[in-house]
C-alpha cells in the first residue's frame with residue numbers, strides 16, 4: 001500500500017454550515033495538507049449529485065479513502081458508507097466530522113466556529129490515515145435451539161420454534177414435564193385444571209418430529225457463542241428402561257424403601273421406585289437412587305414382568321451443538337422459614353401457597369381434602385398472609401406479581417371445599433391487575449373473605465386448642481385485630497431456581513431481581529448478558545402462566561432471528577497483538593460478556609460471536625495491545641495528536657471530550673435542536689463506549705497540552721455494555737489520584753454521565769468547566 | 784527507595800497468578816499478598832529503583848521516592864503513560880516541579 005490518498009469533502013448543507021463557517025477557506029487549507037489527494041466543496045453532499053461526485057472520484061482511483069466534513073455521523077454516515085460500498089470500496093475507509101450539529105449550529109461566533117471546524121477537519125484527516133479496509137466476518141451457524149426447562153414457558157417456546165421449522169432439544173431436569181404449573185390444582189383466571197392446557201401442548205410436542213425431548217437431564221457445561229454453542233448434557237439414570245416399562249405398577253408395592261415426594265413438597269410419600277406425578281415423560285417408573293437399597297434388594301427387578309429394571313445404569317453425558325439457547329428454568333418458592341415469625345415448618349398448619357395447591361389437588365397428599373395437617377380435622381377458619389418475604393429489603397426486594405391473584409384464586413378453593421369456612425386475608429396492598437380485578441371483587445362479594453390491611457407481627461399456636469393466633473393492626477380502621485385460625489397460608493413469592501444459579505455463574509449469566517438479569521431490561525428484555533442466550537418465562541422475571549407463554553413466544557422469536565444459515569457480524573471486533581500481550585488477563589476479567597478465552601498458543605482470544613464490540617477490553621489493556629477495529633487506540637491517538645490545544649489562541653482554554661456514541665454523543669448533538677449554544681472551546685471525539693477509552697489516551701491529551709479533558713458515558717445502571725461506564729469512572733479516578741501526586745490539577749480530567757436527553761446539563765457543565773479552566777490557567781504542558 | 788503500593792488503587796491485576804509488576808520486575812521483587820490480593824515488594828533492600836513496575840501498573844498504584852543519590856527524601860518522579868510517550872513529573876526536595884515528555888515508540 002502506498003501513501004493514503006484521501007478525498008476530503010466539505011459540505012455546505014444548503015447554507016446551514018456555510019453561512020457560519022467560511023468553507024472556501026477551509027477547503028483551500030485542507031487541499032494543501034499532506035495526504036490529501038483532492039478536496040471538494042459541495043452544497044449538499046447527501047444529494048444524488050453529491051453522492052455521485054464521491055462515487056466518481058472513488059471509481060477513478062484518484063482517492064482510496066474519504067473524509068466528509070458535514071453533519072453529524074448520526075444523520076448521514078450510513079448514506080456515505082453506502083456510496084463507498086457501491087463504488088466497491090470498504091465502507092470502513094470513511095471518516096466523518098461533525099461540522100453542523102457540533103459546530104456551525106451551536107457556536108455563534110463565526111471566527112471561533114471556523115477555528116474549531118479547522119481543528120476537527122485536521123483531526124479527521126489524521127485519523128483517516130489509519131483507517132483500514134474491513135469486511136464483515138462470516139461464520140457458519142447451527143440451526144438448532146436448546147431449550148432448558150420443560151415448564152410451561154419451555155414447552156411453549158419449543159413448540160413455537162418447531163412450528164417455525166427449527167430443530168429443538170428440550171431438556172428437563174425432573175422426570176416430569178409441565179413445571180410448577182403441573183403442581184397447581186387450578187389455573188386462574190378461568191379456574192380450569194392446568195393439566196388440560198399442558199396436555200394439549202404436550203400432544204403437539206410429542207407429535208412434532210423437530211423436538212427432541214429428554215427428562216432427568218441437565219446442562220453440565222457450555223462453551224462457544226451464538227451460532228455455535230457446544231453444550232454438554234448430563235442425563236441421570238432412571239434405572240428403568242422406558243421402552244420396556246408398561247407402567248403396570250407391579251414393582252412399587254414390593255419396594256421396601258420410601259421417599260418423600262418433592263412434587264408434593266414432602267407432604268406425601270412414594271416408594272423408591274415410583275411413577276412421577278404430573279406429566280411423567282416418558283410414561284414409565286423411575287427409581288430414586290438416594291433412597292433405593294440397591295443391588296442387594298432387587299425386589300422390584302424380580303417383580304417386573306418385562307425385565308425393564310436396570311439397577312446398574314450409569315449417567316450419560318453427551319455434547320450437542322446449538323445455535324442459540326433459551327433458558328426457561330423457572331422458579332422456586334421463597335423459603336418461608338426465613339421469615340421466622342410466621343412459624344413455617346414449626347407449626348404443621350402453617351403452609352405456603354404451593355403446598356396449599358397440592359393439598360386441595362386430587363393427586364395431592366390428602367387426596368383433595370381440605371383438612372388440617374396437624375390433626376386431619378376440616379378447616380373452619382383459614383388465614384392468608386400476603387407478601388411473605390416479598391417487597392422486603394432483607395428477602396425479596398421485588399413483588400412476584402402473582403401471589404395476590406393466587407390468594408384470590410385459593411379463596412375460591414376454600415369456598416369449594418369448605419363452604420362455611422371463615423376466610424381472612426392479611427395484606428399490604430392487593431395487586432390484582434388487569435382483568436384479575438374481577439377476581440378481587442368476587443373474593444369480597446361472593447366468597448365473603450375478610451380483607452385486613454395489615455400484616456400480623458407473628459403467628460403463634462395456642463398450646464391447648466392448637467389454634468393459630470394472628471394479631472395485626474388494621475391500618476384502614478386503626479384497630480387491632482386478633483383472630484384464631486386453624487390453617488395459615490403464606491403467600492410466598494418466586495425466587496430464581498437455585499441450581500441454575502450455579503450454572504449461571506459458570507457461564508456468566510448474572511441474576512438480578514429474582515431472575516436472570518437481562519442485558520438491558522427496557523431495551524433488550526429477552527437478551528441475557530450472553531449473546532445467543534435468551535430467557536423465557538419466570539427465569540426472566542416473576543410472572544403468571546399466560547405471561548410466561550407470551551414471554552416464551554418472544555424468546556423464541558429472538559432465538560429464531562439469531563439462527564441464520566450464516567452469521568455475519570460487523571468487523572469492528574477486538575484484535576490482539578500477541579507479541580506484546582503480557583497475559584495479565586485483565587481483558588478476560590473486565591469483559592462484561594465473558595467473551596475471552598485462551599487460544600491454543602496460550603494467549604487470550606475473544607470469541608467474536610459472543611463479543612458485543614464495546615471495546616471495554618481495549619480500554620483496560622495495560623499494554624494497549626487490543627485494537628477494537630475502526631476505533632483503535634492508534635486511530636484515536638492520531639486524533640489526539642492532531643488536536644492543537646492552542647487552536648483558539650494561547651490564552652483560551654481548550655477541552656478535548658471523549659463521548660460515548662450511545663448516549664453522550666447524541667445528547668451533545670441535541671443541543672442545536674433545543675436552540676442551545678456553547679463555547680467552541682470543546683472538541684469531541686466519539687468512542688463506542690466510555691469503557692473503550694484507554695486512559696493512555698487521556699494521558700496523551702494532557703501531555704499534548706489540552707487544558708481540560710472530559711470523558712462522558714451513560715449513568716452506571718444505563719450503560720449499554722453493563723460495566724463500561726463504571727470501569728471508565730474507576731480508571732479515571734485512578735488517574736486523577738496520580739495527577740494529584742504529580743501536582744497537576746485533577747479537576748482537569750472530568751468524568752461526566754449524560755443520558756440522551758441531558759443536553760441542558762451538558763451545556764451547563766461546559767460553561768462551568770471553561771470558567772474553571774480559565775481560573776486554573778493553562779495546562780503546564782501547553783506550548 | 785522501593786515502590787510503595789497504594790492499596791486502594793492496586794487491584795491485584797484481577798488475575799490469579801503473576802500481576803504485571805511481578806512480571807516486569809527484573810529482580811522478581813514484587814508479588815501479591817495471597818490474603819489481601821494486593822502487591823508488595825518482598826525484599827525492599829534489593830530494589831534498584833528502575834521504576835519498571837511504576838510504569839507498567841495499570842492502576843497507577845505504585846510510587847517510588849527517588850534514590851538518595853539522585854535527590855533527598857521526599858523527592859519523587861512520577862510517570863504518566865501515554866500511548867507513545869511518557870510524561871514524567873519530577874518533584875524535588877524543595878517541591879520544585881519539573882516535567883518532561885519522552886517518546887517511547889515510533890510507529
Ligand SMILES: Cc1cc2nc3c(=O)[nH]c(=O)nc-3n(C[C@H](O)[C@H](O)[C@H](O)COP(=O)(O)OP(=O)(O)OC[C@H]3O[C@@H](n4cnc5c(N)ncnc54)[C@H](O)[C@@H]3O)c2cc1C
Nearest residue numbers: 149151152153173179180187188329330331537538544545
Ligand atoms: C402458588 C402459586 C400458584 C400459581 N397459580 C397460577 C395460576 O393459577 N395461574 C397462572 O397463570 N399462574 C399461576 N402461578 C404462576 C405460575 O406457576 C408460573 O407462571 C409458571 O409456573 C411459570 O412457568 P415457567 O415455565 O416459567 O417455570 P416453571 O414452571 O418453574 O418451569 C421450569 C421448569 O424448568 C425445569 N428446570 C429447572 N432447572 C432446570 C435445569 N437446571 N435443567 C433442566 N430443567 C430445569 C424445572 O424442573 C421446571 O420443569 C402460580 C404461582 C404460585 C406461586
Ligand code: SF4
Nearest residue numbers: 581582584585587621
Ligand atoms: S489485558 Fe492486554 S496484556 Fe493483559 S492479557 Fe489482555 S491483551 Fe494481554
Ligand code: SF4
Nearest residue numbers: 591611612614615617
Ligand atoms: S469488545 Fe467488549 S464484548 Fe468484545 S471482547 Fe472486548 S470487552 Fe468483551
Ligand code: SF4
Nearest residue numbers: 793794796802804840
Ligand atoms: S501492577 Fe499495579 S494493580 Fe497490578 S498488582 Fe501490581 S500494583 Fe497492583
